[in-house]
Structures are given as C-alpha cells and as structure tokens.
Amino acid sequence: MKCSACGEREGVVSLTQIVEGDVRTVSLCAKCAAEKGIETGIGLADTPLGGFLAALGESADPDAPLAAALEAGCPSCGATLRDFRETGRVGCAECYRAFDAPLRELLRRLHGSTHHTGTRYQGTEMAAVVSAPDGGARELREQLRRAIDAEQFELAAELRDRLRERE
C-alpha cells in the first residue's frame, strides 16, 4: 500500500483517525510519518543501537527465558527491556545496574569499551570537601585554571577568593 501523504513510497505505518465520527485508516511512509511527528522507530534500525535493539528478543517465543527477561522491570523505575527496545532510552540510572549484562554488551558494541576513563564525578560540594585531603584546594586550582582558559573572569575571581580562604 502506497503512502497516502506522498503517494510515492511504500507505507509502513498505519494511522487510524476519527474525523467527524468517521473512522479512517491511512498508511504513511517513514518520511511522511516523521514529518507529521509520528514516531515509527524506523531509521533506528540503521544504527548499531537499532540493530542491537531489534536483535533483543528477536527469537523470543513466549516460553523462552529471554521473553521473561524482556518483561522484568527495573526495581527503581519499573522500565523493562521491552520498553528499552521500543524507545532506545533507559528509564533511570538504576536500569544500568538492573540490566547490567545486556547494556554492558551494548556499550561494548557502541563504543568499543565499557570502561569510562574520563573525568570522574566528584560528588556535590559537601561530599568533595569532606573527602579531599587538602579541603578541595587542588580541585579549586584546576577549576581556576579552566575558568581563566575560558575567559570566565568573574568565576575566576570567585574561585581565587575561595582558594585563598582555604589556603
């Protein structure tokens, strides 16, 4: 069935509309659907993420353990792997622990690594000052350097004052 908007491409989404009491079903291609703001999930399939998501549960028959795994919810937010497969988005930070194995595998495929080597989050100010042996002076000096690099002179002045207090 051809797309009823452009009449050129093959329709991939069927849309049921009620117009003045009449029920009409139209078929739309991915492009026209996207233009109308209807999410198809098509196009995702072209990406490594999409491929992985499509493969998640491809072989799922209702009795297979995989199907059960797809329905198990994250204890924190209730999102399931099935939700993830549909949206490509995880539900909360806890999901990364709840679905450790499949997400780890996905991260490895997407990034070629699962190990973050960049900046480590220092926690909020209270946590950082308590844990830093020099009262956070080193971190402050580093921030000051970056503030100057970024020509953020107002911030630099504030950081310099805080550093003086600490030293």
Added chain:
Amino acid sequence: MIDLSLLPDGGMAWLEASGPGSHLVVSTRVRLARNLDRHRFITRTDPKERESILAEVEGAAAATAGLGRAVKFRVDRLDLVDRQLLHERHLVSRELAAPETGGRVRPGSGLLVQDRASVMVNEEDHLRLQALRSGFALEATWAHVSTLDTELGQRLAFAFHPEFGYLTSCPTNVGTGLRASVLVHLPGLVLTKEINKILQGLTQVGLTFRGLYGEGSEVVGNLFQLSNQTTLGKTERELLDHLGKLVRQVMEYEERARQILLRDATAILEDKVWRAFGLLRYARTLSFEETMNLLSGVRLGVGLGLIPSVGMYTLNKLLVFTQPAHLAAAQGRVLADEEVPVRRAAYVRQVLEAEVGRRGPSAESPPTQG
C-alpha cells in the same frame, strides 16, 4: 513573540567570525549530557517530576558564576514561532523545540542562556550543557562547558556509574557524555568530488558528520558538522584531540582543493562565485536551500579573496536570519508560506546592498579588474 534582545548578543556570538580559522569553520560546539541521580530519566518522568527537575536545575544554576545571570525560557510555554527562533539560533535542539507545525513540546522543558553557553533542561537528558563559539575553538569551548559542569556538579548530584561513567538516557552518550562538533564549510571538496571519500574515511576513525542542525538534519550549503561518534572509553582530552587533529586535516584538504580549483579552473570558479553573488544581490524569491547554496558560493569567493570585502560575519548572520522564524520575527508577524521566499530575497538584497554601500563600489568588482 519573545524578545531575544534580552540575550547578550542575541545568543549569537558564534556567528561573529572572529575565531581561529573562520574562513573555513563557522563554529565549534561542545555539549555534555548529564542526569540527576535521584530522578527517573526523561522517558519515565511525568510533568510533575520534570517541574521539580527544572526547579532544581534553576536553583543550582542561580548560585553559579557561569549561569547566575542566565536568561531563562520555559520552552514548553513558548509559541511555535518562538521555539523555531531558538532552534534556528542553535540554542535548543529539534527534540526540545518541536519546530514542526503541530509539534508537541514536552511539559517542563526549559532553557538557560548566559554568554556563549546554555543548558537545556528536560531534553533527552535532564541537562544538556553546551558552549558554542565562533571559528575553530575546541580548547576554549571545552574549557567553558567543563567549568559549567564542575559548578553545577557541586550543587546537583549527577548520575555516575563507577565503571560506565556519566549515565545517560541513551546508551550512545554514556561515559563522558561529551559531543564536540565543528561546523566546517567544504565547498572545495564537494566541487572536486573528494568529499565522499573523506567523509567515509572519517566515519572509519570514529567521527560522524551531520548537517547544519545536528542530528537528523541534512547537509545544506556545503556545511558539515563533524563530531565524535563515541563517548566511552576515551578521556575528554583524547576525544577532543582526536577530533581536532582530524578537523585540521580536513581543513588542509579543503585548502588544497580550493588551490587546485583556483589554478586549474579559474574562470569556472570565478563565474560560479560571482553568479552566486549576483543571484543573492538581485533575486526576487529565494528558497532556503537555494539561499544556503548561494551563500556557500559567496563564502567560497570571499575566502579565496575573489569577492573583496563582503564580511564573513555578514554571511554567517545570513545563515540564521534568512530562516523562516527569523524572517517572521523581522516582520513582527507570522508569514504565509508563499510570502517567505519573497521576504527572504528582499532581506538578502537589503543586507548585501548595505554591505556594498558600506564598503564602496569596489566590493562589487573582482580585485583583478579595474
């Protein structure tokens, strides 16, 4: 309509063509994706939770130097044309602005802008911090956004995993949450048909390319946004250095392609850039795509010194101000579809006329003549 004059420089300092390599690079952007530890991610939040996320972010931002004086927008409460305006200025993403007619905005979505940095709230992630600068300026742009990240991180508990790093709504951004992109103008490589080979090469070494408006946007006017593909397993420094090295290489290739064109096809090249100038100077209707392509021709001519004294800044401004919401804002009303190309052409003529007037008649003849 919203008053963007509230923003210092209208949030468009990135157009000023003052940065390094401005003849080839329009702008540099670095963004960081961050989420709050104690809140569900965006697909699982209801409007109430998003309100509380927005309030927390605004509260924390108010106490920082980097965002303490920020102009705030409730994106979800703006009219369509205002959301389009912010999107055309690269201040909000397509996801947040929903710039299509009938597009749905997400309740609780917000934007904070100060200097050359901004934070989108309740986009795909709770926070999207970005800094945007003129020219090829990865260092300064990164320093700016990283400072904001530190300042906000001291006041907001971010979701961070000991092994995976910063956690994001989509696993493609996990780790550093960093996407750095450089908007580069590559007409030489397009004309010499080298571009596909180069883009293909870039994707093999971990870079990706997009159009003027980032993810999902098409390449127009020979403007390519080059950015890192992966975000995990490398430090921020490594990601930036890798991108920087490759962008410099692409810039060299582009320079070389331009010199070859200038040497082997002088007349064709001169004709092309002056035709583009002539059309922009006198056309009575212009589509957006045509405008972008003609601006690319003129930009090439200016970069090669063939068209004297048309400023890069003027060309950069035209990239933004010829878009539909900006044309509407200039008229102070919503424009009918058929009116847009006419208004666009009139605006371009007016800007170029003023430019030529300012710079004198020599601006309209090549330096080799006369």
